[in-house]
Amino acid sequence: MATGQDIPPDMEPVYQYPESLTSRFTHYCPGCTHGVIHRLIAEVIDELGIRERTVGVAPVGCAVLAYDYFNLDFCEAAHGRAPAMATGIKRVSPDTVVFTYQGDGDLAAIGTAEIIHAANRGELITTIFVNNAIYGMTGGQMAPTTLPGQVTTSSPGGRDVRMAGWPIKMAELIGVLPGAAYVTRQAVLDVPGIRRAKQAIRLAFRVQLAGLGFSMVEILSTCNTNWGLSPLEALEWAKAHMVPYYPLGDTKVADAVRALMEQA
Amino acid sequence: MARELWEGNMAIAEAAVRAGLEAFFGYPITPQTEILEYLSRRLPELGRVFLQAESEVASINMVYGAACAGARVMTSSSSPGISLMQEGFSYIACSEVPAVVVNLMRGGPGLGNVAPSQGDYFQAVKMAGHGDFHPIVLAPGSIQEAIDLTILAFDLADRYRTLAMIVADGSLGQMMEPAEMPPMRPVRPPGERPPWALTGARGRLPNVITSLYLAEEDLEQVNLRLQAKLRRIAANEVRWKEYATDDAELLIVAFGTVGRICQTVVREARAKGLKAGLLRPVTLWPFPSTRIAELAARVRGMLVVEMNAGQMLEDVRLAVEARCPVRFYGRLGGMIPLPDEILPQLEAMDAEV
Structure with missing residues (x-):
């Protein structure tokens, strides 16, 4: 378990593992942004001092083993059911902080009913939604968020919207629900974006702690392996193609959340 | 109370x-x-x-x-x-x-x-x-x-x-x-x-609850x-109820509501001179196979009655292992088998086994 390295007495640590992360090597592909997002969540949990009362719910998808990487109580949901599982945990243990970590297939395809109803009930849970426009774990199939014309192993001619429909904008869809207090879309494609994403994750957890309602941070991410690009090219591709379709920024900030933002 | x-x-x-x-x-x-x-x-x-x-x-x-x-x-x-x-x-x-x-x-x-x-x-x-x-x-x-x-x-x-x-x-x-x-x-x-x-991992290592074990050796151990x-x-944890089985020659096996209906059948059969008894499984899993096997060694036949096409019937037959004949009577589609339908089944079995 992980708390960093031995530090000589005359030196001061300036960067180390967050306590909420383990030091296990992840199985994520080199260049994948899941690791960045894991770290942001762990830093926020540490900074809010809630590690010992947080429970995470892992998805089915690339992050299926997230519980190996977080130094937190964790469970592994069936595909798409993380918001229902999180609901069960939170309702019987209201003092715990509960978050789900879900990908686009998990949240925007098979688990659409669960996420919409959890948000609509205003469940006091936080969802981190990682959107990389493809099914990573199963080897690069079309996702509900795959862009029009995007080539995947199950849309070899590019996504044909006449046959496969349009990519779903989940932050916008969830943002209209009265139970959702804070919904935002961020991206971890460059350093300023990573910093803004961390601020958003922090606010999302604070919304839960303040009991204001459901909170979700959609994070545009990359899948260089299945996109067939180098890590750097993938970052540029996401900026050039994903950001125009999935505009960054808040889709829902309830009045009470705005007041919370001003306090910080 | x-x-x-x-x-x-x-x-x-x-x-x-x-x-x-x-x-x-x-x-x-x-x-x-x-x-x-x-x-x-x-x-x-x-x-x-x-x-x-x-x-x-x-x-x-x-x-x-x-x-x-x-x-x-x-x-x-x-x-x-x-x-x-x-x-x-x-x-x-x-x-x-x-x-x-x-x-x-x-x-x-x-x-x-x-x-x-x-x-x-x-x-x-x-x-x-x-x-x-x-x-x-x-x-x-x-x-x-x-x-x-x-x-x-x-x-x-x-x-x-x-x-x-x-x-x-x-x-x-x-x-x-x-x-x-x-x-x-x-x-x-x-x-x-x-x-x-x-x-929440307060003062202890994290608890993880999962059903994912990617290594075959690990999943085999879990299984x-x-x-x-x-x-x-x-x-x-096997549980069952018996009625009039002490001297029974014909045993009805039925669960739930049907088991209860069959208590009436046993009473009516006894009034007619048939030595009928009833075993009603209370736990369907685990199934009272051992007891059914014991009874199979001493009854002339068993009649399984269900509101289906013969499902528990298979478990009864597995338990009986052909020690005695096993007959079936069932109703489907939400129809409830009544004593005046079941009793003739029992009488027919009495005549044949």
Whole structure:
């Protein structure tokens, strides 16, 4: 378990593992942004001092083993059911902080009913939604968020919207629900974006702690392996193609959340 | 405690409350919606959790989550809704968390109808979800027994960290009988959740609850552990009831409401001079195979009666191992077999075996 390295007495640590992360090597592909997002969540949990009362719910998808990487109580949901599982945990243990970590297939395809109803009930849970426009774990199939014309192993001619429909904008869809207090879309494609994403994750957890309602941070991410690009090219591709379709920024900030933002 | 008139569905719901139920998650479906309606009032007034979910899929996954948090939790449904929950049953079984599920069976397959049926025997006993597991399956034959088995279901689920399922046909949920409710047990305080529960890693290493074991060797070990637990349950938790079996030459085997109808058949057969007896399995899994095998060695024949096309029949035949003839009589589609249909079956068997 992980708390960093031995530090000589005359030196001061300036960067180390967050306590909420383990030091296990992840199985994520080199260049994948899941690791960045894991770290942001762990830093926020540490900074809010809630590690010992947080429970995470892992998805089915690339992050299926997230519980190996977080130094937190964790469970592994069936595909798409993380918001229902999180609901069960939170309702019987209201003092715990509960978050789900879900990908686009998990949240925007098979688990659409669960996420919409959890948000609509205003469940006091936080969802981190990682959107990389493809099914990573199963080897690069079309996702509900795959862009029009995007080539995947199950849309070899590019996504044909006449046959496969349009990519779903989940932050916008969830943002209209009265139970959702804070919904935002961020991206971890460059350093300023990573910093803004961390601020958003922090606010999302604070919304839960303040009991204001459901909170979700959609994070545009990359899948260089299945996109067939180098890590750097993938970052540029996401900026050039994903950001125009999935505009960054808040889709829902309830009045009470705005007041919370001003306090910080 | 006094005997009171209870409707089956409400009796099950109140028994769960008395057993220390902390949370219920469910979705309406006939003929068991009264359980959900009753608890929607009862649980909040006790400061406990009630939530009507968006589907049976969500219900069972809420149950799974609450069970992982170490709470006493249950859901209820009827056949089509139970089919939707099977995903969750399998995860719960592999994760070894305790949960209780009630199935008031209705006519199938498909949307079927809302009349009483026992058509989900195979589903409950043989294949409650993907992978190798069995829930503990309890089949009450009266409202008093439904109350007692609801309490037992929670205790067994906790003791073995497993799924316990109560299966009854829809008629049991809708009818009223005098029954005695046990006293209220205290709810386990949130501070006393089991050590494996997900409560936040305070002063200990994190707890992880998963059903994912990617290495074959690991998953085989998990399965061997589950199988060992199932063997312990099979050795310790078989339950059944017998009526007039001491000198019986013809044995009826029937469960739930049909088992009760067959008590009347045994009485009427005895009045006609037939030495009939009845064995009513109370646990469908584990099944009272050993006792049925013992009786098979000394009766002339067995008649299995069910509200399905012959499902428990297969388990009876496996237990009997051809020691005696086994006949079957069943009604389908929500039709209830009545004594004046069953008795001629018994008389025919008497003449032939």
